[in-house]
Each structure stands twice: as structure tokens, then as C-alpha cells.
Amino acid sequence: MLFRKSRSAAIMVIAALVMAGCGEGEPEPTSHQTSLFGYAVNSSLATTNAASLLGVATDAGLLAARVYPGVYVQGPSGQMIPNTDLASTQVLPGINRQVIYTINDDATYSDGQPVVCDDFLLSATAGQMPELFQSHVPLASQIERVDCVSGSKIATVVFKEDLGERWRYLFGQGDLLPAHAVAAKTGMTLEDLNQALKDKDPDVLADTARIWSEGFQLSLFDPELQVSYGPYKIDSVGEFGEVKLLRNELYSGDQAVEEEVTVWPKGSDLSAISNAGNLQISDVVAWESEPWVNRDDPLNPYDIKEEVGVLTEQLTLASAGVFYAAEARQAFAACVDQEAVAAASSSISGIDVPAVGVHSVRHQNPVVQQIGDLPAQHMAVDVNAASALAGQTIRIGYDGPDERKAAMVEAIRQSCEPAGITVIDASQEAVSLNDLSRTEVSEWGYEQYFDGTLDAVLRTVDPLREYENANTIGTDPESTRRTEEQLWAEVPSIPLAAQPRVFVIDRTVGNVVVNTDLAGIGWNMDRWSRSED
Template sequence: MSMSALRRGRKAVVALTTALAVTLVSCSAGEEGAGMGEQQGTPPSTDFFGYQTNSRLVTTNAGTAFGAATNAELLASRLYPAAFVPGPGGQLIPNSDLVTTQEITEPSPDAPRKILYTISDQARFSDGEDVTCEDFLLAYKAGKMRELFGSQKPLANEISNLQCAAGFKQFVVTFNPGQGERWRYLFGPGTVMPSHAIAQKAGLTQEELVGALYAEDPYQLQEVARLWRYGFSVTEFDPDLQLSYGPFVIDRVGPDGEVILKANEDYFGDAPALEQLVVWPRSADTQRLVEDGALQVLDSSTANPTWYDRDSETNPFTLQSQPGDLTDTLVLSGYGLFSQQWARQAFAACVDQGRLAQVSSEKSGTEVAPAYVHVLRHSDPLIPRLDPVTNPHKKTDMELAGQLAGQTIRIGYLGPDERLAAMVQAIKESCEAAGVTVEDVAAEHMSQIHLEIDPETGLPTIDAFLGPVDPMYEYGGPEALIQNVSALRVAEEKLWEDLYDIPVSAQPRTFILDRSVENVVPYTGLSGIGWNMDRWNINEELAGQVTATSEETSEQ
């Protein structure tokens, strides 16, 4: 069954389910509906398989602070796959289509951890150029030089050296003594970008790029950093820069911010089951897209969308809600008011995680629990073993919080977002009892970079940023293994003592899936449900049954 036939069936289903008339759309560009304003000669985005994310589609570089804030991995994970990719159960699996790894030293106090990376001979970008060690060197240096690159790659700070010669397919990463246990999370989804394309646009050879990166010279790297930070914008799509080494490559960007992907012909691994796939942003009109039969997979902000009737016999979708792997977290600035440890601890004392989890649950329609642990995902079975460290932080202390009386705390998040807004309001109400004022300063371009000093004021733009993080990528520390419980307790105690981050609660997730779609495996980590989107496919027999059912119901 073709996508157009499937769409006809879906339109009939949704018309019956929602009892809404489908309005005829004018042919004029000024009256076009969602996804219909395509350039002349190209089919509308609604003609293809559709996946709507619960985020804005702003950049494909997840290593930038703004990419992290917008969860760019949802789009970028199959453009720039990680060195280790999530399996069906969330476990990490080596991505041998890209790189293989080998620990070449047994870590000890006198011998830091060293990892040998060997890039596949077949790993190449969609312009035919090889993936080489410069791509990983750039990822590391961008993470280390956070202020220049506007990056958010905390684990890069655990690296002491990355040995790379221009054009080579091997490199060695050496970690600082006692660090690097979470090295498999280092080169995550959407963080290894095409260095050759960046160098070319910056007017550098690969050798010159490598030299500039090792020198860490801000003057030499100024244009490289600008391109790395802003060049992978979705709204200003540059096909010469936004190459891919994954199964998909960006074909074009539609008028409503949707990103049309196509199979990457230079990808050595298995070709995608779908030749084209459209990724829609959160801002797209979901109901209209559903009515047009243009959505098959949805990552929804609520478990109770107004357009969804789960009891309808002709409903083609299933809905699944669950607490996600990510932890909603308050990340605090190290400058301004929160440059002092006592101030950070006082603020944490009026943050009521239990109440915030309740508010998040009410707004999302998905029950989530409070979180008190930094170093582990909130669902990790080892969590109870860290209770001796976290129990003292499971209640508010208004006397301690009162040390901040008269102060104003500015909390930013990527807005607009009703759930996060309600959580900030709950923090405001809780901290008011201690005489602390909390101000909601959400913005469309908010990220953790605003926790840094603003050169014009000498102060951070915000004092705290609220958003989801994956503890395994955000914090260094021991692996999540039973034999490491003592070390995990030490690491957790240190994080609560320094307190640059306050874990809040599990992130709620809801997925809505067309029953005729095969191989969709819900995953709530950074890559989201699209972690294996290259394997998604339409079961034509099931699609035909749904279409036939809708047509029979329509005739009655």
C-alpha cells in the first residue's frame, strides 16, 4: 500500500473519530495549511511518513548548549549516530558501522585510562568524504572550549588528550587520572560533526584545522566555532555543511519547520526501510496533520491530547505513557548569586521535589516520581543503595532557605512550555515561604549557556535552568554497577555538597503510534523513539485492514 492510500484511509478514520469536517484548502500559497506550502515541483510534506517530536527542531548539532536544550538528538541521532547506540532495553551497543573501540591500558593511579578508536573504512559522509579522527577531535575540543563554541559536553572535561593526525582513521583518547569510566557516552548522538565541511567554509585545510584545535587559539578558531555553533541551524539549512554519516540525510526543510529526510546513499550500513521520512516540530498543528494522514509516530507532551479518542472503534493509534529515562533538573549558575556554595544549598532547601513531581504529573497526564540522585538515572535499581546520601535532601528546610531571604532567583527554561511553567510556579510558591522571590524568565532561545557571565553586565542572564538531562552524559563518575556502590555514594555526596545541579523528577513521556507501523520501539533516552527510525516501516496488510474498516464505517 502506498503512503497516499494509507493517508486516504487515515483521513476517513480521523474524520469519524473527531467528528470534524475536513476543510478544503485553497490552492493559493496564502491559504495553505500545515505542511502544504511546498516549493513548486516538490510534493507536500504530508505525502510522506510523519514523525512529530515533542520539541522544537532548531539545530542538528546536539553538542551545542541550545542543541541540548532543544533535545536535538531527536532529529540528529540518525544523521550523526553515536559511537555507542541504545539497544531495545536502553543498553549501549557498539556502533561498528562507525567505529570500534579497545581499552589499551588497565586504569590505575599511575596509568590513566586509554581508549583506541578505529573508524570503519566504510564510514563516510553523504558527500563521499571519509569520517576521520578530525571529526572526533573537533567534538572533543568544542566540548572543552565551552565559552568559545557555546557547547554542552561535560564529559569532554575528563579527557587529557586526544591523539589525531589529519586524515587518519585511528585515534587514542587519554583520560585524566581516575576519570573516564563513562567513556562509552563520550561521543553521543548528534555530536560528531563534519570537520572537513566546517574547515572548508572557514578557509582552512584539515592540517590547519588540527593545528588550530591543538593550539586552542581562540583567534584561529573563531570562524570554526561560529560554524560549529550556528552552521547546523534547521531554519537556515545549509546542505553543504549539514552532511551526514548516518542512514538518513536532510533533503530539505519545509515551510512549517518540518525536516524532510531521505536515505543516505553513502551510508555503508543497512539502508532505511523508508526512503523518505518527515520529522515535524512540536509547533506543527498535530490535529491537522492527523486529519491529513500525515502522522504515524508522535512524541506527545500530554497523555490526553484533545484530538485523540482512545475508545473509538476506528482509532488507528495506540497510546503509551511512562516516566522517561531523563531527569528534569535545575542546573545552577556558578556565577552571581550562586557563586557561593551556601547560596546554592539554601535555594535547594526550598525546592520541593515531591510537589514538583506532582505538578509535572498533573500537567502531562503521566505519573512521575521525584528524583534525588545525580549520578544514576532515576529508574536505576541501584538508587535505594544511595539512600544514605540522598535521604537528608528529601525534605525542605525553610530555615536554611531563609538565608536567601530578600533575593530573587531567575529560572529559565525553553518556552513556551506549560508543564515547566507550572513547575517553576510551584518553586515560586514553595520558596516564598522563606522570603525568596522566584522569577520565571523562560524564552524561546533559552539554554544553559545563559548561566555563564554576560560580558555586558558581568552577571549571568539566569540563575538556574530547568530542563531534562541524562545523568550518564551529564556527570562523570563510576559505572552504574553493583560493585561500584561505594564509589557512587562518594560521587553523589560530592555533587550534593557542591550543588551545581538539583535533580527534580522523572521526565514524563507519551508516545502515540499508528498500529500499521512496524519496528517502532519506544525509547525515552536522548535519542527518543526515533533511535531506530531507519527500521520503521508500514505493514501494508495492517494498513489495508484499517483503511477497509474506516471505509465500511463511513458507508453505514
């Protein structure tokens, strides 16, 4: 049975456990019993760098949203809310759109160093040099340059000719990282790093790129590197992969209500945490599969919120190996049955989600109904077209374990089998886009091939951030159709279905606002307030 515990009662239980642990042979209490406010996410919590190949494949924004919040925060209705605690913006129209970011004078990292334009320059350069930095920020390719005097509070982003329509989707949660801390790890001054980023010399930036890509991994938690400018800072990473957040006293905005929050990764023993009264908010695959949630129990302390999310689940395809050629990617897309995949997802989550046949806009955007039958054409299964790939094996990975995504991969296996294509579930913990076989173009212009362990990664994306050739915000049917035609010709990815979201919320916690975006329900974590009752 589940019993509601007040904070004071929880503290008494912990004290009793600690005293009992002092007896001979008694085990010490684990963090399941000692953490006082728990937030469980459906992510492996691998990194706080949401722009890295690891971060985009493991939904790093769920944690990074209140450690490294974006210039714009996406609200529960998809609205882009200016985060003036970090920076304000001014747009100068023209052939080369310019966006001036004026950083808040009080914006400061938890180590006392100011947030400066170098942080924007590092983020943009990392996105512009994806092979070196192992990054995935497609919209960064639309940037021509970032004007930044090292240490300044003003960054001016200049876009390439006629590009930058989606500028608000740059510098999102987990994208802006502390340039001064990265520079210190490489032995450079901030001024030296600034110049190196502008020069884009791969040899000079090699160490910087490695630290940017790997240094924010939570298995290697480095408190000197992972300093925060958000309302929370990371205090420690526990033995079960849980991340303890503490209130960032140097945050430029309103101080967080709760002094600490422990974020639990997928695979955690949520029953043990809940039974100790320490699980307040959870983002789960399906509430029916969680034994600690019992709607029939009169003492059940939880409410359940089920939503069809705004994001799209897609297969990101390799660019080398079996999927080197666009024709091979087209053949595989021909055997993927989006309707069957959506049904499989729905059967596990309990939420009826729609199949999706568009890449570059959100599935609920009215423009989808205005581009004719293009999505339906590409969602139709064509076994004859897919048989061009007969005899091939396709390895699909995802951030596991995940019962729902396993069902989605099984649906793909079944629909592709008649075409002679073998689909293998190759899921693993903390999957990365770096696991894909890929083709990279060297600085001298020739192609390099890297063998990976995967041919496709099943992951969640915001279509408005995902494609470098997309240059509208989804209000123009004609340009949206052109973009979709190009993406269905190149097939860098295959859209599948809307993402279902299931949230379990302790009724004693106030100011919880459901959000199905990349930041998840934790988008306003600093406003959560737990009552004593």
C-alpha cells in the same frame, strides 16, 4: 473523527489539494498536507549539534540520533549497543586509559567525504574548551589528548590518570560533526584544522568555534555544513520549523526503510497533520491534551504508550549573579520540594513519576538504595536554610511552551515563597544554557562574569553524561556516595524528577520500539516501516 489513510490514499488527497489550489483564490496546500510520514517531537528542533549549549537545552538528540548517530547507541533498556556502522573500539587499560576508535572504512558523509579521526578530535576539543565553543560535554574534561593523523580512520583517546570510566558516553548522538565541512567554512584545510585543534589556540580557533556552535542551527540551515553520516540526511527546513529527512544513500549500514520522514517541532498543528493522515509517531506531553487522539473513536488509528522515562529532569543553575556562591545555590536547593515537583509533572502527563534526589546516576539504578539517606536529606524542604536567599528573584527557563514544565516551575514557586524567594517562569522557545549568568575562567586564570537572562534552566539530562567529576558507571555505592556529596555541596544543578514519556503510534507503522533515552523513540527511525493498509 480520525480516519486511517493508506499511503496511496494520502497521495490522492494531496493531488486533489494541489489541483484545487490551482483555482483562482484557492490556497496552496501546506506541508501539513503534503508530508507523507510525520514524526512529532517535544522539542523546538533548534539545532543538530547536541553538544552545544543550545542543543543540550532543547533535546537536540531527538533529531540528531539518526543524522549524527553515536559510537554507542542506547537501546530501549539502557544497554549500550556498539554502532559498528560508524566505528569499533578497543580499550587499553592502564593508569591512562586509552580507547582506540577504528572508523568503519565505509563510513561516509552524504557529500561523499569520509568520516575520519578529525571528527573525533573536533568533538573532544569543543568539549574541552567550553567557553570558546559554547559547548557542554562535561566528560570531555577527563580527556588528556586525542591522537589523530589528519584524514586517518583511527582516533586514539587518552584519558587523564585514573579517569575515563564513562568513556562509552562520549561521542554520542549529535556530538560527532563533520570536521571537513567546518574547516571549509573557515577557509582552512582539514590538516590545518587538525593542528589548530591540537594547539588549542583560542585566537586561531575563534571562527571554528563560532561555526561549530551556531552553524548547525536549523533556522540557519546550511546544506553544505550539515552533511550526514547517519541513515538519514536533512533535505530542508520548512516554514513551520519542520525538518524533512531523506534516506542517506551513502550510509554505511542498511538503508533506511522509509525514503523520507518529516520531523515536526513542538507547537506544530498536529491536528492538521493527523487529519491529513500524515502523523505517524508523536512524542507528546500528554495524550489527553491532544484533540486528534480519541481512544473512544472506533476508527482511532493510534496506540498510546506511557512510560516513566530513564532520564532525569533537573534545574541547571547559573554560576554567576545570584548563584555565584555555592552557599546561594545550597539555599535555593533547600526550598525546592522534589515530591511536589514530581506530583505537578505527574498531574499533567498522567504518568506517576518519582521524585529524584541523585545527580550522577539514573534514578532507577539499585545503587540509589545503597547510599543511605543522602538523597532524602537533600530532598527535605528547609525554609530556614532557604531564607538566606530571601528577597532574591530566580528566573527559570525551559524549552517552551510546555504545560507540564510550567506546572513544575509553579510547584517550585510555591515551595520557595515561604522563604521569601520569588520564582519567575521565564520560559521561551529554544532556550539555551547560554542564557544563564555564568562565570568563566580565562586562559590567564582570572574569572570573567557574564550576565544572562536566566538563573536556572529546567531540562532533561542523562546523569551518566553530565558530571565531569563522576568516574564510575554507578555500580559502586561508596564512590557514588562521594560523588553525590560533592555535587550536593557544589550544587551545579538540582535533580527534580524522572521524565515522563507519552508516545502516540500509528498502528500501520511497524518496527517501532519505545525508548525513553536522549534519542527518544526515533532511536531506530531507519527501521520504521509503514504498511499500505
